[in-house]
Every structure is written in structure tokens, then in C-alpha cells.
Amino acid sequence: MARAVTTRRKTINTVAAWAIGLLIFFPILWTILTSFKTEAQAINDPPLFLFFDWTLENYAVVQERSDYMRFLWNSVIIAGGSTVLGLIVAVPAAWSMAFVPSKRTKDILMWMLSTKMLPAVGVLYPIYLLFIEMGLLDTRIGLTIVLMLINLPIIVWMLYTYFKEIPGEILEAARMDGATLKEEILYILTPMAIPGIASTLLLNVILAWNEAFWTLNLTAAKAAPLTAFIASYSSPEGLFYAKLSAASTMAIAPILILGWFSQKQLVRGLTFGAVK
Amino acid sequence: MGQITLNQITKSFGDVQVIPPLDLRIDDGEFVVFVGPSGCGKSTLLRLIAGLEDITSGEINIDGKDATEVPPAKRGLAMVFQSYALYPHMSVRKNIAFPLRMAGLDKAEQDNKVEAAAKVLNLTDYLERRPGQLSGGQRQRVAIGRAIVREPAAFLFDEPLSNLDAALRVNMRLEISELHQTLETTMIYVTHDQVEAMTMADKIVVLQAGIIEQVGSPLELYHTPRNRFVAGFIGSPKMNFMMGAFSAEYDAATIGIRPEHISVSHTEGKWSGKVGVSEHLGSDTFLYVDVDGLEDPVTVRSTGEVAFRHGDAVHLTPDPEKIHRFDNQGLRMA
Numbered sequence: 020m021a022r023a024v025t026t027r028r029k030t031i032n033t034v035a036a037w038a039i040g041l042l043i044f045f046p047i048l049w050t051i052l053t054s055f056k057t058e059a060q061a062i063n064d065p066p067l068f069l070f071f072d073w074t075l076e077n078y079a080v081v082q083e084r085s086d087y088m089r090f091l092w093n094s095v096i097i098a099g100g101s102t103v104l105g106l107i108v109a110v111p112a113a114w115s116m117a118f119v120p121s122k123r124t125k126d127i128l129m130w131m132l133s134t135k136m137l138p139a140v141g142v143l144y145p146i147y148l149l150f151i152e153m154g155l156l157d158t159r160i161g162l163t164i165v166l167m168l169i170n171l172p173i174i175v176w177m178l179y180t181y182f183k184e185i186p187g188e189i190l191e192a193a194r195m196d197g198a199t200l201k202e203e204i205l206y207i208l209t210p211m212a213i214p215g216i217a218s219t220l221l222l223n224v225i226l227a228w229n230e231a232f233w234t235l236n237l238t239a240a241k242a243a244p245l246t247a248f249i250a251s252y253s254s255p256e257g258l259f260y261a262k263l264s265a266a267s268t269m270a271i272a273p274i275l276i277l278g279w280f281s282q283k284q285l286v287r288g289l290t291f292g293a294v295k
Numbered sequence: 296m297g298q299i300t301l302n303q304i305t306k307s308f309g310d311v312q313v314i315p316p317l318d319l320r321i322d323d324g325e326f327v328v329f330v331g332p333s334g335c336g337k338s339t340l341l342r343l344i345a346g347l348e349d350i351t352s353g354e355i356n357i358d359g360k361d362a363t364e365v366p367p368a369k370r371g372l373a374m375v376f377q378s379y380a381l382y383p384h385m386s387v388r389k390n391i392a393f394p395l396r397m398a399g400l401d402k403a404e405q406d407n408k409v410e411a412a413a414k415v416l417n418l419t420d421y422l423e424r425r426p427g428q429l430s431g432g433q434r435q436r437v438a439i440g441r442a443i444v445r446e447p448a449a450f451l452f453d454e455p456l457s458n459l460d461a462a463l464r465v466n467m468r469l470e471i472s473e474l475h476q477t478l479e480t481t482m483i484y485v486t487h488d489q490v491e492a493m494t495m496a497d498k499i500v501v502l503q504a505g506i507i508e509q510v511g512s513p514l515e516l517y518h519t520p521r522n523r524f525v526a527g528f529i530g531s532p533k534m535n536f537m538m539g540a541f542s543a544e545y546d547a548a549t550i551g552i553r554p555e556h557i558s559v560s561h562t563e564g565k566w567s568g569k570v571g572v573s574e575h576l577g578s579d580t581f582l583y584v585d586v587d588g589l590e591d592p593v594t595v596r597s598t599g600e601v602a603f604r605h606g607d608a609v610h611l612t613p614d615p616e617k618i619h620r621f622d623n624q625g626l627r628m629a
Contacts, residue, residue, distance in 0.1 A: 191347050192380035196441065197368040197397035206393075210384045 047271070053264035054078070061260040077265035085248060087269055094244035094273075096159050097234070098227035101166035102220055105174045108167070110216075113178035114204060118187055128179065131172040139169070139232045150237060157239045165237065166227045173226070174219055181215025182208070214284070221281050228274045245270035297358065297449035297481030298323045299344060304353030306339055306505075313339055314505040316353065321449075321483065321498075326475050329485045330492040330528070331502035337485045338453055340502070344483065345451050346370050358448060368397075373442035374451040377458065379434045381426040387413075387437050388422040394445040412440045415474075432463045439474070449481035456491065468495060489529055493517070501525050523625040526551045532581060532594045534619070540588065541566075547620035547628055554581070554596035556617035559603065564610025568593070570603050584609055 052068070053061050060071045081087070116124050146165065147156075155161030185208065193207045209216065231246040238247055249270050252263040278285065299321040306314040313336050321327050329337040342348040344355065346367035355362050362370050373394070382390050388409055395405045413419045416436040426434055435455060442450055452471070456464045472495050475482050486492055492499050493513045501508040501516065501524070509521040513529075520526035526534050534551045542550040558564070559582060568586035580601045583592040593611060603609060620628040 186378060186380065188376045188378050188380040189382065191367075192374065192376060192441075193382075193393070194347065194367045195345060195372065195374040196394035197445070198393075199368065202397060207382060211382075 047275075050264045050267050053261055054268045056261050058259060058261045061264070062258065077261045078269070081252070081262055081265045081269065085251065085266075087248065090243060090245045090248035090270075091273065093159060093242055094228055094246075094270075097162045097166060097242075097244050098224045100159070100163040101170065101227045102174075102223040104163060104167045105171050105223060106178075106216065106220065109171060109174040109178050109219075110204065110209065112175050113182050114208060116175070116179050117182035117185075118190060128176065131175060135169075135172055143236060146233075147236070156237060157242050159242045162234060162237060162242055162244070165233050166230055169230070169233070170223050170226055174223055177219040177222070178212070178215065181212050181219075184215075185211050218284055221277070221285055225274055225278060297321075297447075298356075299449060299481065299483075300356040301344070302354040302356065304343060304355060305351045306336075306343060306348065307351045312351075312505070314343070317505070317507060319500065319507065319510070321481060324479045324481055326472075326482045326484065326495060326497045327500060328492040328496035328498070329483065329500045329502060330487065330489055331508075332528075333487055335502040336505035337487075337502050339505075341451055341453055341483060341485045345372055345374050371448040372451055373445060373447035373449075374453065375435075375438045375442050375455045377454040379426070379438040379458075381434060381437055381441075383426055386423050386425060387418060387429070387440075390426065390437055391418075391440045391444055394441060398445065408444045409440075412444045415443070415477075416440050431459050432467065435459065435467055436470075439471070443474070443478070447480070449483060452482065452484040454485055454487070456486070457488075471495065490531060493529065499529075501528060519627065520551075520619065521627055523549060523551065523621050526619055526621070526627075532596060535591075535593045537589060537593075542620075545618060545620055548623040549621040549625070551619040551621065552613045552617065554594040556614040557593070557595045558612050558614070559584075559595050559597060559601070560610045560612070561607070562610065564612040566593075566611045568609060568611065570605055570607045570609055573603055573605060575600060582609070584611060586611065 054077055055073045055075070056067065056071050057074060057076070060067055063071075116128065150156045150161055153161075155164075189211070190203055190207060193203045198206065228244075229246070231250075234244050234246045235250055238244070249263070249266050252259065252266040301317060301319040303316045303318060304314065305312060305316050317340070329340060331337050339348060343350050346362070346365060350363065353363075357365075357370060357372070382393065385393070391409045391412055392405045395408055400408075409422070410419070413422055416439060418433070418436055418440060421429060421433060421437075426437065429437065438455070455471075456467050459467060468491060471482075471484075475495075484491075484495060496513055498510060499513055499516055500510050503524055509516060509525045511519075516525060516529045520529060523536065527536070530553055532554045534553050535557075536549050536551050538549050542548060566586050568584045568589075570582050571585050571592050572583045574581040577600065578598070580597045580599070580603070582595040582597065582601075582603055584595055586593050595611060622628050
């Protein structure tokens with residue numbers, strides 16, 4: 020049965036969608052706008068929306084006071100490294116769960132997910148002590164490993180869902196054709212799962228990039244990524260909203276651009292399997 | 296070489312035994328068909344031979360060597376799957392070359408073999424295409440091409456034609472038979488279609504519930520089925536079975552008579568009844584006759600066009616030489 024959608028209804032829906040979209044985007048927009056104001060304008064009452072003296076002064080001050088590139092580089096290494104490391108561990112794990120499931124596979128998946136339900140602060144103390152013991156405090160390798168571990172359940176879950184969509188017969192065919200397990204995963208499974216792996220990769224880069232609990236607690240200066248860069252402009256400085264906003268904008272810009280360009284891939288990845 | 300021996304093999308999934316102890320010998324160059332109703336274990340048996348499933352107990356020998364613990368890649372067998380299982384991200388050329396690449400052949404040798412196989416299978420013009428751009432029949436050929444390039448000891452086919460339409464199925468059936476005559480390699484073919492079994496096989500293995508009911512040439516199974524199950528499964532249309540007074544006359548618990556061994560007449564005959572449905576195929580006419588004293592209609596196959604219609608009173612006479620007698624266990628009586 021064809022559903023009659025009137026023009027009026029369409030208009031209402033469109034307006035509502037835009038309104039909700041803008042509402043969600045507003046805090047980011049406000050941060051970006053504030054970054055171009057002076058400190059006085061930033062706390063002006065009533066708030067100034069578009070009509071103020073636009074200035075780049077905050078960016079200059081922030082760049083002068085802290086080395087943006089160093090934080091950026093740490094973020095890239097930590098987010099990228101933890102994702103790649105996670106994929107290396109998760110691809111074989113998801114392979115075994117999808118293609119040679121045991122009676123306990125579902126339970127293991129649930130258990131892995133349940134680790135995400137534990138508040139991170141609950142394990143801060145033991146992990147902190149371990150880091151001291153192993154000399155990993157304020158190192159990029161230490162953070163890479165921790166972020167890999169906390170995102171691993173999500174990576175495995177996502178890959179498991181994608182792998183389930185691949186017919187097992189194709190892997191069996193590869194086995195009959197003489198492929199070893201490594202060759203089967205490398206030449207058949209991975210290329211077939213590229214769309215899924217790509218969206219898993221993107222999502223995890225974003226999650227790791229934005230992760231603020233562990234990155235703040237386990238770093239000091241050397242390995243601090245952009246989250247620490249933002250944090251350094253918040254509390255100790257008092258009410259320097261404009262500079263804080265400039266720092267935030269600089270920190271989120273790379274990931275925002277990455278997300279913008281890969282949104283098609285991301286949406287496809289997140290809805291993959293729902294509709295075949 | 297491709298001689299395969301199964302020695303007392305069994306397969307259980309959890310507590311359920313799907314293949315009770317089973318022995319089978321497949322000779323080099325034979326075309327063997329496993330046939331049976333769905334769920335009879337024929338595909339499982341094939342997968343045990345392929346190594347895709349582990350056997351629970353027993354022994355598999357390939358060319359005299361114990362292959363029970365050998366992984367599928369090392370058994371030297373090639374398999375064609377029901378879904379074709381082509382690699383969707385590779386061109387036809389790369390699909391066919393994949394087993395050769397895994398075997399470590401150099402590029403030039405791979406190309407030669409792929410081109411030769413493509414020529415045999417009429418795929419030369421499609422080598423650069425992806426499987427998604429091919430028709431069902433062409434995909435089937437690619438799957439066969441991928442199997443033949445590596446010159447396996449034996450080919451395993453798992454219901455390869457069931458995804459094709461009827462006309463194409465007949466064509467591919469002939470092509471596979473021709474391929475067997477050219478290559479003279481052992482082939483094991485699984486199907487639930489007894490017509491495929493009868494037309495292609497040197498040897499048919501009829502399975503039911505994991506048990507081999509009979510092994511023999513197509514005509515052996517047709518002429519001397521070992522039991523009622525085989526008698527009913529082989530032959531199309533199905534054999535008619537009669538019990539009670541009908542079988543008592545022949546000193547058997549059940550008698551079976553094939554539709555083509557019953558003659559039909561307007562005037563006289565052994566059994567009388569009424570025509571229920573008549574199917575006119577031109578070359579043959581199938582009559583479904585409700586015989587007095589029998590629950591199920593009797594199927595009669597007459598050559599050519601015969602003038603019987605729904606409701607006609609008819610008389611049927613079986614060819615006494617062609618009556619199969621079964622005892623109360625369903626086993627054939629001499």
C-alpha cells in the first residue's frame with residue numbers, strides 16, 4: 020500500500036529534523052563561535068551570537084603557550100596505534116567466533132561487552148599501580164595498550180557482526196583450494212570484510228581520539244594527547260572561556276574533518292547487516 | 296589416482312549420531328553419486344571426505360594413504376559447492392588461479408593453466424569479470440574451473456545444479472558427464488535428484504538416515520532394488536506399492552510395480568478402477584487410477600498419447616515378470 024505523504028507533512032518533518040540536528044550541533048557551534056571572541060565577549064550577558072569583533076587572538080595565544088603539534092602527534096599515534104593493534108587482535112578472535120562458534124561463544128561476547136559496563140574509575144587504581152610498576156606511566160605505548168583494551172570489546176563485536184554476513188562456504192572453498200588459515204584470513208576474509216573493517220577502524224579512531232579518562236589520568240607531559248591539551252585550559256585557568264574554546268576547536272577539528280569525509284562509510288558500517 | 300576408502304567411519308554432532316559405522320570403497324575414475332532425501336547425511340558424508348568436518352571415529356584412505364587427520368587443503372581433492380562459493384572480490388581469472396597461487400606456482404604457469412581451463416569451459420571472454428557480473432550457469436563453470444585447474448585426485452560436487460533453472464540444469468549435467476569422460480578423474484556427486492543420479496553415475500550410493508541402503512549401478516538399482524526404500528526412491532514416476540489381498544496373491548507382504556510396467560485397457564485387465572488425473576506429455580501419458588480396494592491411486596505410464604480422460608473406467612494389468620516382492624521387513628524377496 021502506497022503511503023500518501025502530503026507536502027505539508029513533509030515540510031514539518033524536514034523542519035523538525037533540521038531543528039533536532041541543530042540542537043545537537045549547537046554546543047559545538049557555540050564552542051567554535053566563542054573561540055573567535057575576546058574573553059570579555061565570551062562571558063557577555065546577554066550572550067553574543069554572531070555580532071561581535073571576530074578575532075584570532077585566542078588561537079595565537081594557545082599556540083604560543085602550548086605546543087599544539089606535540090599533542091596532536093600524540094593523539095594520532097595513540098588513536099591510530101590502539102585501533103590497528105585492536106584490529107590485529109580482534110580479526111582472528113571475530114573469525115573464530117563467527118565461523119567456528121562453540122556453545123559458549125554468545126556468553127563470551129556478552130562477557131566482553133559487560134566489561135564496558137564497569138565504570139572506568141573502578142579499575143583506575145590497579146591499572147595505575149601496574150603502570151608505575153611497569154614504567155608505562157606517561158608513555159605513548161602504555162596509553163595505546165590501555166585504549167586498545169578498552170575498545171577491544173567493541174571492535175570484536177563489530178567485526179563479529181560483519182563476519183557473520185560472509186558465507187562460510189567461501190572460506191571452506193578457500194580451505195579446499197589449499198589456503199592455510201593465515202592465507203584464508205588474509206586473502207579471502209579480510210578483503211571481503213573491508214567495508215566492515217573500515218567502519219570499525221573509523222569508529223575506533225574516533226572513540227580513542229575522544230577518550231578522556233585514561234588519557235588524562237595516565238599521562239603528564241610527554242605522552243599527553245589533545246584531551247590533555249583541552250584540559251590544561253579548563254580548571255586551573257579559571258574562566259578563560261575563549262581560550263578554552265579555541266583549544267577545544269583545535270582538538271576536535273581533525274576528527275571532525277575525518278568524520279565528515281567518511282560519514283558515508285560510517286553510516287553504512289553502523290547499519291550494515293540490519294538490511295541486507 | 297583417486298581411490299577413496301571409508302572404513303567404519305561415524306559422525307556425531309553432540310549426542311546425535313548422524314552417520315552410523317559406514318564402509319564404502321570408491322575406485323579410481325569412478326563417477327559415484329550419493330543420493331537420498333534431504334537430511335539423509337549425504338552432504339555430511341561428502342564433507343567428511345573433504346575434511347571440512349572431522350570424523351568421530353573410523354578411517355579415511357585416499358590412494359592407500361590414511362587421510363583421516365589430513366586437513367582439507369592437503370587431501371588433494373577439489374570441491375564444487377551448491378552456492379558456488381566464488382570469491383566475490385576477485386576476477387574470474389583470479390578465482391580460477393587461486394588454488395594454483397596457493398600451491399605456489401609461478402605467474403606464467405598459472406596463466407597457462409587458467410587459460411586452458413577457461414577454454415574448456417567457454418569462459419575465455421569472461422576472465423576479467425567479477426563473479427557478480429556472471430549468470431548462474433557461468434558461475435557454475437567458474438566453480439568447476441577452479442576445481443579442475445589443480446588436477447585433483449577427485450572432485451567433490453555438493454548439489455551443484457540445484458540453484459540452476461531446469462533447462463540449464465540439463466545442459467550442465469551433460470557438461471559434467473562429458474568432463475568426467477575427458478578427465479577420467481574420480482568424481483563424487485551429491486544430489487537429492489534421482490534423475491541426476493541415474494543419468495550421471497557409474498555407481499549410485501542410496502542413503503537414508505546416514506545408512507547406506509544400497510550401492511550399485513543405476514540399472515542394478517532400477518531392476519533389483521534391495522528394499523522398499525530404494526525401490527520407491529529410484530525411478531520416476533515412483534513405483535506403486537500394494538499390500539493386502541493384492542500382495543498376498545504373490546506371497547509377499549508388499550508388492551511393487553513400476554508405472555511403466557502396467558498396461559491399461561478399456562475392456563479387460565487384472566485390476567479395475569477409474570482414471571483420476573491424466574497428464575499428457577505428448578511422448579508419454581501418466582494416468583493416476585483409483586483402483587477398487589487400494590487407498591492410493593496407481594500411477595500408470597503409457598508411451599505416446601493414449602485416449603483416457605478423467606472418470607473413464609479402466610482395467611490395469613501388471614507385467615508379471617516385473618513385479619517386485621518385499622517381505623514384512625521391506626526387504627526384497629528372491
